[in-house]
Amino acid sequence: MKAARTRRFGRRPRRKAATPPSGLRRTLRCVRPHLRGHRFLITSGFTALAFDVFFRLLEPWPVKLVIDAASRALGADLHRPGPKLEAGLGTMLLCGGAIVVISLLRAVATYYTAISFALVGSRVAADLRARTFRHVQGLSMRHHTRASTGDTVQRLVGDVSRLQEAATTAGMPLLGNSVTLVAMTGILFWLDPLLALVVIVTTSVFAFLSRRSSGPIRKAARMSRTGEGALATTAAQTLGAMREVQAYGLEDTISSNFRSTNSATLGTGVVALRLAASLERRTDVLIGVAIAVVLAGGGMRILDHSITPGDLIIFLTYLKTGMKPLKDLAKQTSRIARATASGERVADLLEAQTDLPEAPDARPLASRNPDIEFDNVYAGHGEGTTVLHGINLKIRAGEHLAILGPSGAGKSTLASLVLRMIDPTSGTVRVGGEDLRDLQTASVRSHVSILLQDSVLFGTTVRDNIRFGRLDAPDEDIEEAAVLAQADAFIRNLPEGYDTVLGDAAKDLSGGQRQRLAIARAILRQAPIIILDEATAGLDPASRESILDALDVLTRGRTSITITHDAFAARLCDRVIWLEDGRILEEGKPLELLRDPESRFFKWLGEAPGPRAADIPEDIPDDMPGSVGART
Numbered sequence: 279m280k281a282a283r284t285r286r287f288g289r290r291p292r293r294k295a296a297t298p299p300s301g302l303r304r305t306l307r308c309v310r311p312h313l314r315g316h317r318f319l320i321t322s323g324f325t326a327l328a329f330d331v332f333f334r335l336l337e338p339w340p341v342k343l344v345i346d347a348a349s350r351a352l353g354a355d356l357h358r359p360g361p362k363l364e365a366g367l368g369t370m371l372l373c374g375g376a377i378v379v380i381s382l383l384r385a386v387a388t389y390y391t392a393i394s395f396a397l398v399g400s401r402v403a404a405d406l407r408a409r410t411f412r413h414v415q416g417l418s419m420r421h422h423t424r425a426s427t428g429d430t431v432q433r434l435v436g437d438v439s440r441l442q443e444a445a446t447t448a449g450m451p452l453l454g455n456s457v458t459l460v461a462m463t464g465i466l467f468w469l470d471p472l473l474a475l476v477v478i479v480t481t482s483v484f485a486f487l488s489r490r491s492s493g494p495i496r497k498a499a500r501m502s503r504t505g506e507g508a509l510a511t512t513a514a515q516t517l518g519a520m521r522e523v524q525a526y527g528l529e530d531t532i533s534s535n536f537r538s539t540n541s542a543t544l545g546t547g548v549v550a551l552r553l554a555a556s557l558e559r560r561t562d563v564l565i566g567v568a569i570a571v572v573l574a575g576g577g578m579r580i581l582d583h584s585i586t587p588g589d590l591i592i593f594l595t596y597l598k599t600g601m602k603p604l605k606d607l608a609k610q611t612s613r614i615a616r617a618t619a620s621g622e623r624v625a626d627l628l629e630a631q632t633d634l635p636e637a638p639d640a641r642p643l644a645s646r647n648p649d650i651e652f653d654n655v656y657a658g659h660g661e662g663t664t665v666l667h668g669i670n671l672k673i674r675a676g677e678h679l680a681i682l683g684p685s686g687a688g689k690s691t692l693a694s695l696v697l698r699m700i701d702p703t704s705g706t707v708r709v710g711g712e713d714l715r716d717l718q719t720a721s722v723r724s725h726v727s728i729l730l731q732d733s734v735l736f737g738t739t740v741r742d743n744i745r746f747g748r749l750d751a752p753d754e755d756i757e758e759a760a761v762l763a764q765a766d767a768f769i770r771n772l773p774e775g776y777d778t779v780l781g782d783a784a785k786d787l788s789g790g791q792r793q794r795l796a797i798a799r800a801i802l803r804q805a806p807i808i809i810l811d812e813a814t815a816g817l818d819p820a821s822r823e824s825i826l827d828a829l830d831v832l833t834r835g836r837t838s839i840t841i842t843h844d845a846f847a848a849r850l851c852d853r854v855i856w857l858e859d860g861r862i863l864e865e866g867k868p869l870e871l872l873r874d875p876e877s878r879f880f881k882w883l884g885e886a887p888g889p890r891a892a893d894i895p896e897d898i899p900d901d902m903p904g905s906v907g908a909r910t
């Protein structure tokens with residue numbers, strides 16, 4: 279009627295407001311692409327499941343045949359259609375044997391169902407985890423700065439495992455149980471529609487209860503998982519900074535933080551379990567009531583010859599076994615609700631988009647030795663924050679540029695623009711004359727090596743740590759790079775030389791040794807642009823000297839951007855810029871700036887620890903880009 283009225287007045291039917299996809303749908307959307315590769319196993323699993331359901335349905339029939347045959351033999355007047363066996367030893371043995379065969383075949387079918395789905399589950403989980411990990415690595419630094427590492431690890435490891443466990447131990451049985459329930463209801467309707475209605479009513483009440491409970495269960499489970507993520511973050515941060523924790527005596531403070539997060543997580547976990555347990559118990563009561571109704575009603579139906587005693591056995595057995603799936607359904611519903619909470623957390627991660635999208639027609643960087651240009655660049659790290667204000671700067675290929683300035687001035691931010699870790703909010707960064715946003719990010723990054731104050735080494739062999747600079751490098755190149763970085767001698771003194779596996783974060787090496795390995799990696803990379811971000815800060819004078827020599831080798835003939843507080847290093851570069859409050863306030867050749875007592879560089883050298891302006895020899899040639907190693 280309403281539709282007709284709408285049509286008559288020519289109004290378009292109002293479209294339903296777009297509702298966000300449910301948690302289960304989002305979870306399935308994450309998993310679906312990984313199912314395609316396992317079609318054979320999935321088909322085998324479903325075939326075995328079909329047999330399992332079939333044998334489950336068949337199980338009570340021999341009992342019915344025996345009871346009906348015995349009832350007839352005892353004089354009962356049974357008029358129901360269907361197979362009628364003569365009561366006797368042959369019938370009893372035949373039916374007993376049938377039960378054994380059915381149980382055996384069902385056991386085989388159940389076994390193959392479980393194995394097939396378990397295999398699919400573990401393979402899909404491994405694929406999903408690998409895809410999520412790959413995706414997370416591609417997200418921007420802005421995402422990683424905001425996201426908690428512990429929580430991300432929890433999603434990658436714990437949540438994916440929970441999803442896998444629930445899919446194989448709850449999702450698949452749930453499917454089998456649902457099919458069994460439908461088939462059983464069909465058979466019960468055929469036997470006696472009136473009694474079968476009891477099953478329909480029971481199932482409907484269960485569906486209502488389950489639907490009402492699964493939302494709160496999922497919500498509580500999601501909170502519990504988030505709490506576990508926070509716990510993992512606290513644990514990871516504390517264990518990673520054990521030296522500081524012990525030195526400052528923070529064990530008790532951190533333990534008490536950990537304890538309170540732990541208790542909160544426990545609380546939400548208990549809420550989820552309580553809701554699930556309550557759903558299960560309500561289902562128990564529901565089944566009890568259904569059995570009572572069927573028993574009383576069925577007895578009456580036997581007496582008025584509507585069904586046979588065997589039929590009542592089928593009813594009661596189906597109610598018991600058919601309602602077991604229903605009971606399992608309650609258990610599985612809560613498990614699935616909890617897994618859906620995990621699935622949503624994985625989906626959140628997978629759906630997180632990088633805020634540095636690559637243009638569909640992005641090109642690789644063509645120039646082997648590109649210039650870098652900042653054209654009126656404004657940039658910041660988050661909405662509404664501006665760190666750099668209108669930077670105009672051209673760095674010629676082969677030039678050594680030092681960036682000086684107070685802490686927080688935006689020096690590292692400037693360098694991160696070159697690697698396209700962030701994009702300018704306005705203005706353009708060009709490399710090799712092309713806007714970075716038009717270039718393939720991986721190609722741009724392959725032209726850059728970066729060395730930080732705390733270089734990151736991975737828990738693998740020394741050789742592989744250097745090889746991360748160029749994955750296809752042969753062993754000879756790795757050793758040559760180590761010699762140039764002055765790392766070869768100490769590497770050979772390690773227990774297994776180049777094959778020594780470094781401990782967690784290479785804490786078994788000194789700061790200088792770690793830095794030399796990182797320099798060897800950068801030398802191996804042969805990138806034309808080197809960014810040194812306080813690469814010698816925090817080293818003792820002896821280590822610093824040898825690192826400076828190694829850096830000399832690394833930067834020779836390449837473009838270098840040296841972010842430093844080291845006066846001597848800045849003095850040796852071709853050009854110095856002074857950055858303050860995100861603006862370039864001074865720029866020039868170091869010697870020119872040194873000759874101007876009003877220059878910030880001059881004043882800073884006067885105040886800075888280390889060599890004074892007057893101590894620095896003036897005979898270093900001014901204009902020799904590419905020939906002087908940038909020393910930091």
Ligand SMILES: Nc1ncnc2c1ncn2[C@@H]1O[C@H](COP(=O)(O)OP(=O)(O)OP(=O)(O)O)[C@@H](O)[C@H]1O
Pocket residue numbers: 419423659660665683684685686687688689690691692
């Ligand atoms: N990942 C980030 N997320 C949010 N803000 C950031 C991030 N990195 C830097 N900032 C902020 O940007 C500003 C400039 O930081 P930047 O690291 O570029 O300065 P810097 O000159 O290199 O300082 P320092 O000499 O101490 O290393 C600071 O206010 C800092 O808090």
